Amino acid sequence: MAMKAINSHHPARLRRSVLSVPAINVRALEKTHGLACDAVIFDLEDSVAPEKKAEARENLKRFFAETPLQGREAIIRVNGLETEFFADDMAAVIACRPDAVLLPKVDAPDDIQHVADLLAESDATESLRIWAMIETPRGVLNAAAIAGSGRTAGGLLDCFVVGLNDLRKETGVAPEPGRTYLVPFLMQVILAARAYGLDAIDSVSNEFKALDAYEAECAQGHAMGFDGKMLIHPAQIDGANRHFGFSPQALAEAKTIVAAFADPATVDLNVINLDGRMVERLHLEQAERLLAKAQVIEAREGRTA
Structure with a gap:
């Protein structure tokens, strides 16, 4: 059965478990081949120190050239548009040709259009999509406009990923169990994504040892309508696959x-x-x-x- 598209440009995808892996960690990159996650985010941003960015890019170029991920989505998270690393990160993305590029701290529609223009200039728009991290107050407030910008950006915008660690930092909301005071923000992102046919991935949980708390957060995210969860540790894969799967x-x-x-x-x-x-x-x-x-x-x- 062919997958039907909500977004007219891209088919539906399986995104229950989306594992983030530091691009600087060669051993972690190699281990992704044996993991049961649905997608892997190869991270050049928060998990890579400034002096290691160039080495991390080279790691990814070798990985994608020699042992590319099979049967699952591969996404590269770049550094922000305003950083000194962005241009080199995008050059690496275009060289690697993953399934998508993940933009951190997206605040406005112009961020999406800028990257869409770069991809169009490199003829990468046929195979490479855009994911956007919504993790700032402006990003949440502009979520609908950002989601709608996908239509003017060649239909390349495909998925929202919520980043609660940065959002907590910028809003002062305490990291309490149940995410009570963050629920309105999360639902606003879900609503914007659904209005424009995008998938939405719930934020990482920092709990990878206290799995009961983590699984409760997975159940909450599924009930909210998220398609899956961004993960920081392989121990979290099974819980995400179960909660965001189907009986x-x-x-x-x-x-x-x-x-x-x-x-x-x-x-x-x-x-x-x-x-x-x-x-x-x-x-x-x-x-x-x-x-x-x-x-x-x-x-x-x-x-x-």
Whole structure:
């Protein structure tokens, strides 16, 4: 089954677990091949000291040339547009040709357009998309405008990633369990992403030893509507895959909905009666997306439904 696109330019993706790996750590780069995460962010920003940036870029160039990631998305996080490292980072991105470039601290639509123009100049727009980190007060306030800018930036904007560590720092919100005072910010980002057909990835959890607290945060993020979670440690992968995945019951229900709408008697209907409840075509679209993601997992694990 082909994946249906919410964003008319890009197909739906499996993004339950998005692991961030420092580009300076060659051993960590090598280990990504054996991990069960759905995507990897190769980080040139926060996890790399200024004097190590050039070495980290060379690490990535070798990695992508010799042992590129297979079967999962590869994203490179660059340093901010205003930094002295940005131009060299973008040159490395264009040389490596990952699936996407992740921009930190996106504050306004112009940030997206600037990078889209750079990619267009290098003929990288066919294969390379843009992800945006929303992690500043201005970024949250402008989330809808940033999301909407994807339409004028060649449709390259594909995903929002929330960064709560920086947002907490700039707002003074305490890092309390349950993220009570951060929920309004998170939901504003979700709403903006959904309005323009973008995926949204929940912020990292700094808890990779206290996994009970981490899993509670995963469950909360899934309930909010996030597609997955950004991770800082391989120990967090399993929890994200479970919480942002789907149960056998949900998979069975999706198959039932798809089969019901494929029946010749209902093929032209927008609403059908399915076992005593009304099911609309929007539920069919959701079911098709779920089944498409299930097929990605099945293909990766070498099994069939």
